[in-house]
Amino acid sequence: MSDHPTVAVIGAGFSGLLTALRLLLAPEGPRVVLLEKGPRFGRGAAYSTANPNHLLNVRATNMSALVEQPSHFLDWLGQAGVAAPDRVFVTRDRYGQYLQSLLREATADTASGRLTLEHDGVVDVTRAGDQWRVRLAMGREILADAVVLALGNLPPTPLEGMDPALLTSERYVADPWAWRGLGGAAPGEVLLIGAGLTAVDVALSINEAQPNTRMLALSRHGLSPRSHGETLPATAGAGAPTGSPLAVLVEVRRRAQVDWRGAIDSLRPHVQAIWRGWSLKERRQFLRHLQVWWNICRHRLAPEVAGQVENFRQTGLFTVRAGRIRSLTLQPDGVDVVWTPRGGTGPQTRRVGQVINCTGPRGDMAQSGDPLIAGLLRAGLVRPDACSLGVDVDARSRVLGASGEANDSLFAVGPLTRGQFYEITSVPDIRLQAADCADSILNMLAVKSRAAGEGPGGMSSAERLADDLAAFIEDSIAELDVELGSLKFARRVRSAWELRGRRAALGEIALWLDERRTRTTPRL
Numbered sequence: 001m002s003d004h005p006t007v008a009v010i011g012a013g014f015s016g017l018l019t020a021l022r023l024l025l026a027p028e029g030p031r032v033v034l035l036e037k038g039p040r041f042g043r044g045a046a047y048s049t050a051n052p053n054h055l056l057n058v059r060a061t062n063m064s065a066l067v068e069q070p071s072h073f074l075d076w077l078g079q080a081g082v083a084a085p086d087r088v089f090v091t092r093d094r095y096g097q098y099l100q101s102l103l104r105e106a107t108a109d110t111a112s113g114r115l116t117l118e119h120d121g122v123v124d125v126t127r128a129g130d131q132w133r134v135r136l137a138m139g140r141e142i143l144a145d146a147v148v149l150a151l152g153n154l155p156p157t158p159l160e161g162m163d164p165a166l167l168t169s170e171r172y173v174a175d176p177w178a179w180r181g182l183g184g185a186a187p188g189e190v191l192l193i194g195a196g197l198t199a200v201d202v203a204l205s206i207n208e209a210q211p212n213t214r215m216l217a218l219s220r221h222g223l224s225p226r227s228h229g230e231t232l233p234a235t236a237g238a239g240a241p242t243g244s245p246l247a248v249l250v251e252v253r254r255r256a257q258v259d260w261r262g263a264i265d266s267l268r269p270h271v272q273a274i275w276r277g278w279s280l281k282e283r284r285q286f287l288r289h290l291q292v293w294w295n296i297c298r299h300r301l302a303p304e305v306a307g308q309v310e311n312f313r314q315t316g317l318f319t320v321r322a323g324r325i326r327s328l329t330l331q332p333d334g335v336d337v338v339w340t341p342r343g344g345t346g347p348q349t350r351r352v353g354q355v356i357n358c359t360g361p362r363g364d365m366a367q368s369g370d371p372l373i374a375g376l377l378r379a380g381l382v383r384p385d386a387c388s389l390g391v392d393v394d395a396r397s398r399v400l401g402a403s404g405e406a407n408d409s410l411f412a413v414g415p416l417t418r419g420q421f422y423e424i425t426s427v428p429d430i431r432l433q434a435a436d437c438a439d440s441i442l443n444m445l446a447v448k449s450r451a452a453g454e455g456p457g458g459m460s461s462a463e464r465l466a467d468d469l470a471a472f473i474e475d476s477i478a479e480l481d482v483e484l485g486s487l488k489f490a491r492r493v494r495s496a497w498e499l500r501g502r503r504a505a506l507g508e509i510a511l512w513l514d515e516r517r518t519r520t521t522p523r524l
């Protein structure tokens with residue numbers, strides 16, 4: 001390991017930015033190189049939009065980037081002159097400004113000078129001794145002691161039955177976030193493949209760019225995201241439902257009789273633990289039969305956005321249909337869509353002006369055309385998780401290679417890690433993961449630096465044993481921690497360890513065990 005370790009964080013959306021900021025918080029921590037191929041640092045896919053109709057789908061109250069300061073975003077909004085910030089769903093552009101202000105503060109900290117921003121795409125990451133060689137699109141290379149993959153969602157894959165000529169035509173938009181207008185493809189109805197949050201986002205953009213455009217959103221179930229209530233739902237501190245996906249569904253339905261939003265929100269702290277408690281078969285059952293319901297109830301629209309969508313529907317501009325697409329064929333003046341409506345009537349054909357793929361994240365790495373992912377897969381440094389939702393990682397976000405072994409210096413954060421955490425797409429979940437991942441990196445670097453400083457034989461066998469034991473306890477806590485859905489506990493122990501030493505960390509564990517004996521859940 002080098003004298004001044006370097007961590008390369010690939011991707012500067014919310015996940016990468018937050019991981020980088022957490023690493024920089026540690027005094028005497030590593031240098032951080034934050035790499036971004038897109039136009040702006042800190043914005044990513046979600047917060048790059050300037051459209052004033054694109055609102056956050058989470059209330060500002062729950063959008064602080066800093067776990068330890070829950071009101072950080074509210075305070076920032078207050079200083080920016082936003083009235084009653086706790087009651088509003090602000091624009092995603094505003095949230096992007098907030099993230100960039102955090103980045104500006106970090107870069108202005110010239111005293112440390114530990115942060116470097118590299119505006120380039122990473123095309124390859126390979127082993128270089130005990131370091132990593134990170135190759136950039138422009139040909140330069142960076143050596144790093146640890147690498148964090150914060151690449152966001154993999155782009156949607158083309159659909160079956162698609163005319164190859166359509167793929168390269170301006171009438172097909174593969175990446176909904178790259179939609180830049182109807183161009184020469186207009187006029188004509190626009191087909192949105194998918195009816196979820198992405199389709200709603202695109203519908204708002206289309207309506208703003210070309211107000212009277214008709215849109216057909218076609219998805220397997222034809223279900224649309226529900227709306228947030230005007231007021232906060234009552235989330236009574238109900239415990240985690242247990243058992244199979246069906247058992248959980250039955251319990252949630254029971255709770256939902258009083259307040260469905262509250263019932264869904266009360267699950268939030270437990271989702272990762274429930275997911276991890278299911279067998280692979282149960283996870284697949286959930287994905288096949290229940291995920292679509294979970295998505296529309298859990299990831300809700302801001303009331304203003306829901307109102308706009310309802311208005312589009314009533315004026316006939318926006319129609320949602322359930323069905324399966326059979327073929328999409330490019331014609332000189334449009335695209336012919338053949339689809340079978342859900343419920344069995346015969347195929348229907350429609351000519352549209354443009355087709356936009358709004359199917360959302362499709363995590364199949366094997367189908368990703370991204371050179372970085374393809375190279376990592378080829379080298380066996382990453383593998384898809386068992387449900388093919390993204391990259392396989394362990395409970396500490398360490399990437400698992402082809403053999404299933406965790407690599408202690410290669411990490412992944414954000415939606416790429418859905419296979420392990422499932423609910424890891426929103427700010428409240430990712431900010432915890434980023435903090436936890438940064439802690440793991442700092443611990444790994446500290447252990448390596450101690451070992452390198454002391455040289456072979458520098459530690460007594462008793463010290464080595466104590467170190468091994470400590471690492472074992474730390475690993476176990478990380479596992480246990482995610483099982484319990486209480487990442488805060490692990491961080492409390494780790495920070496006790498870093499600031500006050502091993503004995504203090506063991507003291508924290510003893511306290512926790514003591515509490516468990518009486519209360520069964522940890523005090524947080």
Ligand SMILES: Cc1cc2nc3c(=O)[nH]c(=O)nc-3n(C[C@H](O)[C@H](O)[C@H](O)COP(=O)(O)OP(=O)(O)OC[C@H]3O[C@@H](n4cnc5c(N)ncnc54)[C@H](O)[C@@H]3O)c2cc1C
Pocket residue numbers: 010011012013014015016017035036037038043044045046047055056057058120121122123150151152153201372413414415425426427428430
């Ligand atoms: C439209 C939309 C709205 C959302 N709204 C909300 C909301 O209201 N509230 C909420 O809590 N969550 C929301 N989310 C969830 C959102 O996913 C997370 O909040 C978060 O933005 C995910 O960030 P990320 O960094 O993991 O991914 P991304 O934002 O996708 O960032 C990944 C970054 O990595 C870069 N990159 C990828 N590959 C490379 C490479 N090889 N080299 C260099 N750079 C690379 C990309 O250019 C990109 O900037 C929303 C998501 C979307 C898509």
